[in-house]
Amino acid sequence: MNLFKKGRAMYSLFVFLGLAAAVFFASHELLPLVSSANAAESSPKVSPVKARERDFYAPNSENLAPDEMRLIACGTGMPTARPKQAASCWLVELGNGDKFIFDVGTGSAERIAALQIPYNFLDKVFLSHLHTDHFGDLDALFVGGALAGRQKPLRVWGPSGDTPERGTKYAIEHLRKALTWDLDGRQGLTDPRGYHIEANEFDYKGMNQIVYQENGVTIRSFPAIHSLDGPVSFSLEWNGLKFVFGGDTYPNKWYDEYAKDADLAIHECFIAVPDMITKFKFTPQSALAVGTQIHTAPEAFGKVMSRIKPRMAVAYHFFKDFDTTGAINERIRTTYDGPLSLAEDYMVWNITKDDIRVRLAVVDEDVWPPPATEKPQAPDPSIRIPYSDMIAGGRLDVKDVIQPTYDEINKEYGLSEKQE
Ligand SMILES: [Zn+2]
Numbered sequence: 001m002n003l004f005k006k007g008r009a010m011y012s013l014f015v016f017l018g019l020a021a022a023v024f025f026a027s028h029e030l031l032p033l034v035s036s037a038n039a040a041e042s043s044p045k046v047s048p049v050k051a052r053e054r055d056f057y058a059p060n061s062e063n064l065a066p067d068e069m070r071l072i073a074c075g076t077g078m079p080t081a082r083p084k085q086a087a088s089c090w091l092v093e094l095g096n097g098d099k100f101i102f103d104v105g106t107g108s109a110e111r112i113a114a115l116q117i118p119y120n121f122l123d124k125v126f127l128s129h130l131h132t133d134h135f136g137d138l139d140a141l142f143v144g145g146a147l148a149g150r151q152k153p154l155r156v157w158g159p160s161g162d163t164p165e166r167g168t169k170y171a172i173e174h175l176r177k178a179l180t181w182d183l184d185g186r187q188g189l190t191d192p193r194g195y196h197i198e199a200n201e202f203d204y205k206g207m208n209q210i211v212y213q214e215n216g217v218t219i220r221s222f223p224a225i226h227s228l229d230g231p232v233s234f235s236l237e238w239n240g241l242k243f244v245f246g247g248d249t250y251p252n253k254w255y256d257e258y259a260k261d262a263d264l265a266i267h268e269c270f271i272a273v274p275d276m277i278t279k280f281k282f283t284p285q286s287a288l289a290v291g292t293q294i295h296t297a298p299e300a301f302g303k304v305m306s307r308i309k310p311r312m313a314v315a316y317h318f319f320k321d322f323d324t325t326g327a328i329n330e331r332i333r334t335t336y337d338g339p340l341s342l343a344e345d346y347m348v349w350n351i352t353k354d355d356i357r358v359r360l361a362v363v364d365e366d367v368w369p370p371p372a373t374e375k376p377q378a379p380d381p382s383i384r385i386p387y388s389d390m391i392a393g394g395r396l397d398v399k400d401v402i403q404p405t406y407d408e409i410n411k412e413y414g415l416s417e418k419q420e
Pocket residue numbers: 129131134226227248
């Protein structure tokens with residue numbers, strides 16, 4: 001009874017003190033301040049007029065720090081074209097201003113264009129091998145890039161083959177020949193300097209050999225095992241950071257050795273065999289052969305990454321859909337539990353010694369050519385190849401309706417151009 005009374009007395013005292021405190025804070029206008037301070041602790045300040053930090057990457061909107069590497073996936077898919085994924089293509093941008101393209105697979109040229117980078121900066125391409133899903137858009141980057149402001153030759157590095165005809169030099173020379181009509185028809189019309197392509201072929205058997213070394217950047221190659229002799233993987237080292245790009249391969253001991261200590265390591269990871277059969281319509285026999293013997297199965301990808309332990313492992317070369325990603329992830333996770341990116345087109349990695357930030361880019365589909373970095377060189381109209389008399393004679397007379405455009409442009413730019 002006494003205890004009960006004592007308890008009630010204490011309770012009354014607390015109620016009284018609480019009310020007194022409320023009256024005190026309210027009369028001093030402290031109560032609203034206290035509650036807003038608590039709210040500020042639980043949620044960051046949000047402004048109705050100031051933009052918040054983005055959680056995506058918008059091309060041409062962020063500076064690259066002097067010690068930073070930025071990697072953008074411009075193609076993560078397969079030889080089979082699809083709107084959602086171009087084939088293998090990776091852009092590496094360095095804080096020293098250098099940029100390198102690793103593979104330029106079918107469909108990737110439009111991804112590169114979406115990044116709005118002046119084409120003079122995109123003049124170095126490294127090919128892992130000569131499957132079209134790894135170099136099928138080289139023609140688009142070569143010709144389209146020149147038309148959009150590349151005022152220098154496109155330089156290509158790639159492996160030799162076991163015969164000269166299976167090497168990069170042969171492929172580039174014959175690509176150039178296949179474009180004879182295209183290139184001849186552009187003579188004398190635009191800045192001519194970009195319409196040249198150089199092949200730098202190196203020995204596919206080279207063991208961690210240096211294939212490029214300039215401006216503090218060292219790129220090495222080592223063999224891969226895929227389809228025929230010839231494919232390679234690359235490492236790029238700069239400023240204490242190491243990036244490794246594996247082209248197509250069965251898991252191999254050279255990647256295991258030379259990709260060690262990578263800050264970021266890309267390696268192919270093929271579609272899970274059951275999905276190859278049901279979704280890709282392979283026969284079970286072909287699915288097993290292609291998905292596990294010509295390429296790297298997800299479980300094997302995981303085993304490779306468990307051995308080399310990169311700061312970030314990147315898997316690509318599969319159709320990444322809502323109903324395939326889970327299987328790939330689960331299979332990789334049976335053999336690897338480290339940091340992992342399941343790549344898709346426009347994925348972006350910002351890499352420094354302290355941090356690797358992974359985001360997706362949001363791009364503008366209506367891009368136009370970025371600015372040229374040098375003054376355009378006027379073409380020499382005298383080297384234009386003329387039509388035959390027969391074709392030239394087929395022109396309809398539309399001079400009267402075109403002349404106003406000549407008048408307008410001549411007046412605007414102080415010229416005296418005449419119709420042909
Ligand atoms: Zn291949």
